[in-house]
Amino acid sequence: MRSRRQTAVVSGASTGPPDAAVRAPSGRRLGDAHPCQEGPLDLRLVPPALAAWGTAALALDAPPRWVIAAVVVCVVVAAVMLVTWTVRAHPVRTVRADAAGGARQDASEGAQVPGWRQPWRRVSVAAVLLCAAAGAGSAALHGADLYRGPVPALARHYAEAEIELEVTSDPRLTRPRVTGAHAVPPSVMLEAEIIRVTPADGKTSVTRTPVLVFAGEGEEGERADGGRGREGGAGGEDSAGPWSRARWLALLPSTRLRVRTALAPPLPESDRVAAVLRVEGGQAPRVIETPSGPQRLAGRLRGGLREATDGLPPDARALLPGLVVGDTSRVPPELEEAFRATDLTHLLAVSGANLTIVLALLIGPPGLAQRAERRGLAPRLGIPLRATALIGGALTLGFVIVCRPDPSVLRAAACGLIALLAIGTGRRRSLIPALAAAVLLLVLYDPWLARSPGFLLSVLATGALLTLAPRWSAAFQRRRVPPRLAEALAAAAAAQAVCAPVVAVIAARVSLVAVPCNLLAEVAVVPATVLGFATLATAPLVMPVAKCLAWCASWPTSWIADIARTGAALPGSGVDWPGGWRGGLLLALATVGVVLVGRKLLRHPWLSAACALLLLLAIVQPPPLTRVIAGWPPAGWRFAMCDVGQGDATVLAAGDGAGVVVDAGPDPVLVDRCLRSLGVTRVPLVLLTHFHADHVAGLPGVLRGRSVGAIQTTGYQDPPAQARFVREQAAAHRIPVSRAVAGERRRAGGGALDWQVLWPTAEGSGRMPAPDGPNDASVTLLARARGVTLLLLGDLEPPAQRALLRTPAVAALxxxxxxxxxxxxxxxxxxxLLRRTAPRLALISAGRDNSYGHPAPRTVAALRAGGAEVFRTDTDGSIAVIGPTGGPTGGPSGGSAAGSADGAAPVLEVATRPP
Incomplete structure (x- = not known):
């Protein structure tokens, strides 16, 4: 559908004033379908949107009297400005009769007053003030939800009550985390609103209070039906008995539950909930109202997508639902951390890119939507433009329901609806006003978005794509960069430039691989998303077809996962950066400096190539180069202790590119990065001294991309969950698992490395009474590497240390x-034991600023008093011990050496890599 002016251009005539740009021939068969030239950016809505955003963020927890005063002042000042503008813009005209009987105007009263030429300045300022007042008022009303009603008082007193609540979000599992020696198991978390509350006094109150619900594993575990229950949970008598975790996860938004439990106050950083409800495994809520029809449909679609991806490889099975509908329930923590390290987390959160792809299938490129050459399915099917806009609006609303109203989804949907409205009405449109209007409407509707980091990042990235990316793309193309590559590079660089300071505020880290990883992942995002949505649509109808489409989508999805893992594992993938707003401001200034310098560098291709090569070397850090420049890994190293935080990970050199790994630490990314920096590609054996999480949780990082011969563990299978985790990892990689036995001797590296198991004895494997069974059952090794001996004590406590000292092997040591x-x-x-071993070097693995006080000052003092030189990962970083034939003395920190007084013992050198 074309406008009247467009028709005139096609016919060669124009009804408007002469305009060379409009009347010039276009060179196309039908002429130029969209001849109107775009003017400067329309930024009139930006100040009101920013004003509402800022005041909403400030007013959510501000004192009510301050908010009321601010709203009154803004409204009064805006009203005065509007009244003044009205009087000046429309002055009273006095008409007098002249001598001839005609009418004439008094020039003195009808003349334009000063300020008439720029009347809209007052209107713009008044609009900013009114939007600020609206944002503050809306935020004050939403913030009051956290304090009104009986729920906050009950939470402060940890009171028990009968609660009727409505689920407002998808249930999700909290991420397992390592706290000291223990892995905190995941629990089900969901957001809800309390509808009715009946405390112990029996007085029922009707309210609307947001809360956070945590549910533990049911006592019965998984039921025969998989614990899934019916859509939205069962009702009535079916709710009897404790609920399993899977049954909690099957709940859908808009489901209403009734449960009796205790309330607790929220954490200080939880600024959107008034209380926390912890439903223990033995408690069974009762479903009193099933979810709404749209939510049931969305649940079936999401469930069908999960079912269609069940047979895919692990990475694709985990990522595809996240790429399509934001369902990250299957994404393992180490993969999520890899996405975070490479700034690819926007792919796990449904964003405007997903909606853009869906709408592009319908209307084609948005820039051609009102032109004669418009593309997409709609013109091919003969659907008129306005009907296309209505269909697009329905798709957008369905997209929000299926993908859930997360901040990025709401922002994308609001922008999309505004753009579709402009398309349907035929009015001139611009995406900058659409973005500003979307921000304004969403902040007024839900002021909590004003404090959402996800919403901020989404708006910043979209703004960068609309403003910076086109200019940067044109600059790249002027320097002979291919158009498609220039557009992709400009988009990734612009989004990273504006979002990196915000990420630094939150994470205190800057990714150096974000732009290349986003570029490499971009080629797979569109096919993965399109095939994923096709799977979503066909799964409820024809599951075999959906499984076939999911299999096709697994290829680009696995590519994205490989990019994230590879980028995160690079030694120089990121650098630590000061956190907080100071760090963000510092990074913003640094980004501006890099952009200004980069503009000049682009004029010198060879200099640009040299800088790019230096950046690549800093990221990859190939071992030969880092050995020359930084002294790491040092030549002739025998043993290395990795800096993996509060945990243990030791590597025993077993030949060129090979190493025996003793313990894997708590973080897969950190141990993988350490092994890469050491150049270890083959692992003959992974020995896990015991099953505490700070020693085994990083096992996936050791197994990733390496040839592993076997895994050996202690015989004490406690904690059971972590022992099961190790067995599952070994089975997934088809690696045999065995138990270490005291007296066992093994060697590797052609005899360059050998070791003997000293502990636990047969009694210590499971029957030895101890205050801390797993610690006292730690496998203890005595390793020898070309004349250098190393004793690894695991986490033995004093009772087991004394028992070890009485064994014949240690008595003769x-x-x-x-x-x-x-x-x-x-x-x-x-x-x-310390006196008996009399070490010359003592290595301690501890995390920086750990809450346990490790290492203890008296332990360090006792070691030094015995003549040992102490090195610790919390202050020295990774540590490598160099044998007597080692290369350069010291490492990046200067290193140190240790030798015996009589000269009989081998001279040892130590290289450290600061954290």
């Missing part, structure tokens, strides 16, 4: 060269 101090250097050490 001469002093060792290197000691891996037990239990991260805690205060609980047996002095007799």
């Amino acid at each position: 001469p002093p060792v060269d290197v000691l891996k101090v037990a239990h991260h250097g805690s205060a609980y050490q047996d002095p007799g």
